[in-house]
Amino acid sequence: xxxxxxxxxxxxxxxxxxxxxxxxxxxxxxxxxxxxxxxxxxxxxxxxxxxxxxxxxxxxxxxxxxxxxxxxxxxxxxxxxxxxxxxxxxxxxxxxxxxxxxxxxxxxxxxxxxxxxxxxxxxxxxxxxxxxxxxxxxxxxxxxxxxxxxxxxxxxxxxxxxxxxxxxxxxxxxxxxxxxxxxxxxxxxxxxxxxxxxxxxxxxxxxxxxxxxxxxxxxxxxxxxxxxxxxxxxxxxxxxxxxxxxxxxxxxxxxxxxxxxxxxxxxxxxxxxxxxxxxxxxxxxxxxxxxxxxxxxxxxxxxxxxxxxxxxxxxxxxxxxxxxxxxxxxxxxxxxxxxxxxxxxxxxxxxxx
Numbered sequence: 001x002x003x004x005x006x007x008x009x010x011x012x013x014x015x016x017x018x019x020x021x022x023x024x025x026x027x028x029x030x031x032x033x034x035x036x037x038x039x040x041x042x043x044x045x046x047x048x049x050x051x052x053x054x055x056x057x058x059x060x061x062x063x064x065x066x067x068x069x070x071x072x073x074x075x076x077x078x079x080x081x082x083x084x085x086x087x088x089x090x091x092x093x094x095x096x097x098x099x100x101x102x103x104x105x106x107x108x109x110x111x112x113x114x115x116x117x118x119x120x121x122x123x124x125x126x127x128x129x130x131x132x133x134x135x136x137x138x139x140x141x142x143x144x145x146x147x148x149x150x151x152x153x154x155x156x157x158x159x160x161x162x163x164x165x166x167x168x169x170x171x172x173x174x175x176x177x178x179x180x181x182x183x184x185x186x187x188x189x190x191x192x193x194x195x196x197x198x199x200x201x202x203x204x205x206x207x208x209x210x211x212x213x214x215x216x217x218x219x220x221x222x223x224x225x226x227x228x229x230x231x232x233x234x235x236x237x238x239x240x241x242x243x244x245x246x247x248x249x250x251x252x253x254x255x256x257x258x259x260x261x262x263x264x265x266x267x268x269x270x271x272x273x274x275x276x277x278x279x280x281x282x283x284x285x286x287x288x289x290x291x292x293x294x295x296x297x298x299x300x301x302x303x304x305x306x307x308x309x310x311x312x313x314x315x316x317x318x319x320x321x322x323x324x325x326x327x328x329x330x331x332x333x334x335x336x337x338x339x340x341x342x343x344x345x346x347x348x349x350x351x352x353x
Contacts, residue, residue, distance in 0.1 A: 008041040029075030068109035112194040139313025149305030151313040162242040223316035226268040272308035
């Protein structure tokens with residue numbers, strides 16, 4: 001009600017007393033417990049910042065549903081032969097890549113299938129991947145019919161991996177609901193369902209990585225419209241979740257940063273679909289069911305999504321100084337290196353100069 005909560009310092013002081021009284025809190029290192037307090041602090045800060053958008057406060061989690069814990073300066077030690085010592089026990093792990101640089105944090109995460117993963121964060125100078133600058137830019141508009149409509153005249157269809165596996169998911173859900181709670185058969189059915197969901201997520205993510213690399217190889221600057229994903233999910237539900245727009249943008253921004261490319265966002269209130277890219281006439285209303293419309297001013301006929309992509313490219317390029325547009329003005333968000341999982345704004349500045 002008053003925007004107050006138990007801050008991180010007081011919470012850490014309280015849990016330090018609990019660690020002395022209860023042996024359960026001593027199973028992990030003190031820094032892992034302090035990291036839990038920092039997670040709660042970040043969750044409350046996000047809640048107070050976005051509570052007007054329907055974000056809920058952090059809730060209590062049961063021990064068996066807690067997925068990960070993080071170790072920082074101490075509590076672990078890497079040994080020879082792909083082994084790590086955590087506390088008093090030594091574990092063997094499969095190393096997917098060499099650890100280069102100074103280790104900052106080690107996070108142990110458990111998946112719904114019970115598999116354990118070790119995430120190592122290092123502090124190192126990351127060199128961008130060598131890539132060829134094409135000098136090409138493009139605007140992109142997300143849609144429900146096509147995953148992406150581009151200003152260059154082509155569109156990309158969404159595979160909809162969840163919809164493809166919907167029959168298997170429904171069967172696995174029915175099998176789980178018929179099993180007796182607490183039985184071994186129910187646990188096997190739960191893991192079977194989790195395996196199906198994990199397979200869908202891996203296929204979707206693999207497609208996102210391949211598409212991100214292809215787009216950044218074709219274009220130097222990519223313009224997108226800022227999306228209200230929460231509102232879209234309330235309207236279209238499972239379809240928006242199956243598209244995975246937020247995950248795709250996160251992956252695209254990471255790939256673009258590594259290749260020295262730029263991802264730029266146009267303000268979401270700009271009427272990209274209702275504006276004629278030929279003459280600049282803006283319709284008062286355009287229903288979502290209308291996929292093609294004719295401009296009453298110049299008579300041009302437009303495809304809704306392609307027209308929006310062209311307008312996004314023009315307004316984005318105009319605001320960055322890479323082009324001109326006399327009939328519209330829009331806000332743009334140039335992303336800075338201080339923002340997590342965001343691309344560098346210096347590249348846009350470099351292109352403008």
